[in-house]
Amino acid sequence: MDPEVAESLSQDTDAVIDIGVSFDGTWQKRGFTSHYGVGVCIDILTGLVIDYEILSSYCHACACKNSVLKAGEISEEEFDSWKEGHKADCAKNFAGSSKAMEQEAAKRMWGRSVSRHQLRYTEMLSDGDSSAFRQVVELKPYPGQEVTKLECINHAHKRMGTALRKISVDNKLGGKGSGKLTAKKCKSLQNFYRGAILNNQGNIEGMKSEIWAGLLHCMSTDEVPLHNRCNPQWCFFRRAEDNGETPDSHSLHSKNHLSREVGQTLVPIYHRTSSDSLLQKMQHGGTQNNNECLNSVIWARCPKTVFVGRNRVEAAVSMAISSFNEGASAILNLMANLWLESTTITLNTIREADMLRVTKANAILSPQTKGKRKHESNERKVKRHQQEQEEGAKYGAGMEM
Structure with missing residues (x-):
């Protein structure tokens, strides 16, 4: 950042900065039947995660209590009393469908960008698979300032x-x-x-x-x-x-x-x-490669094939974003907050992991290697498409009927 700009911003603590963000949603389960969804905003310029929102349409405690109510073991009054005291700890923070989670996450993050981060997300780079952008436009989060849609290449x-x-x-x-x-x-x-x-x-x-x-x-x-x-x-x-x-x-x-x-x-x-x-x-x-990369980091820590609760999802997202923004060294801050002392072995292991990550990212492949990989990938796609055309429809809903 320009020194003069940085100095003026440091003097004006109320300054609000306009930035462009790459926004994408991801789900804990495939097929749009997930109880948990995550929306993430990544700064286009720096590639760092700015904000995220975790939505949950399921609470295990509520589900268990509902079962007890249906079985007639407790009365409606007892259930309502329990529900009132449970509100603060309820894991459910969203009542819509899985498909609506992405746009709801966008509305929440755009709505709090100024109050929480002193930022206006004036450019939204998204894939266009949902109505998230339309919902943000209808929300009008910044009076007098429009939000522009950018398309992923x-x-x-x-x-x-x-x-x-x-x-x-x-x-x-x-x-x-x-x-x-x-x-x-x-x-x-x-x-x-x-x-x-x-x-x-x-x-x-x-x-x-x-x-x-x-x-x-x-x-x-x-x-x-x-x-x-x-x-x-x-x-x-x-x-x-x-x-x-x-x-x-x-x-x-x-x-x-x-x-x-x-x-x-x-x-x-x-x-x-x-x-x-x-x-x-x-x-x-631009592309949404950063978002796709982060999504893979998140679900590597919380596999989509395993049923989990909201706490597990929140832990996985927090750890993934820390690693994504700061590398393996992010764990040192966590250990410091827990009053845990970092040993020499821990420090050396973390430094080695970060160096390996940077080395792989900066590795320059030869044109021959790139060309070979691209050629092999294209050949696989073409072969798969030809097989599907030759075989005809082999799998689909209601094919036996």
């Missing part, structure tokens, strides 16, 4: 691939032969889309032009070249023209050629995924 990239594979199956555009929309070509077009966004951060027109360039490039032939929007860095045709050379035949370079008929079928998808409103939200080029 990874989720937009995933939705593009889903749309391409769906239209390939629904319109029977796949199969063998030149110009077909195979699983491999869907993957290539999907990666073209992601690359166009990342290569033109802050430039909506540049994004849109390169997104369409990916489709037109694949539709080009020797007779009808469509490379006006292509970038010489990845287009053989434009690179040859810039060097004053005669371009090679498309058959030597265009491994993902699409027929004109197939390409025209994809135009509505490209119109939708290259709209100004969508690209405006992706100018930042």
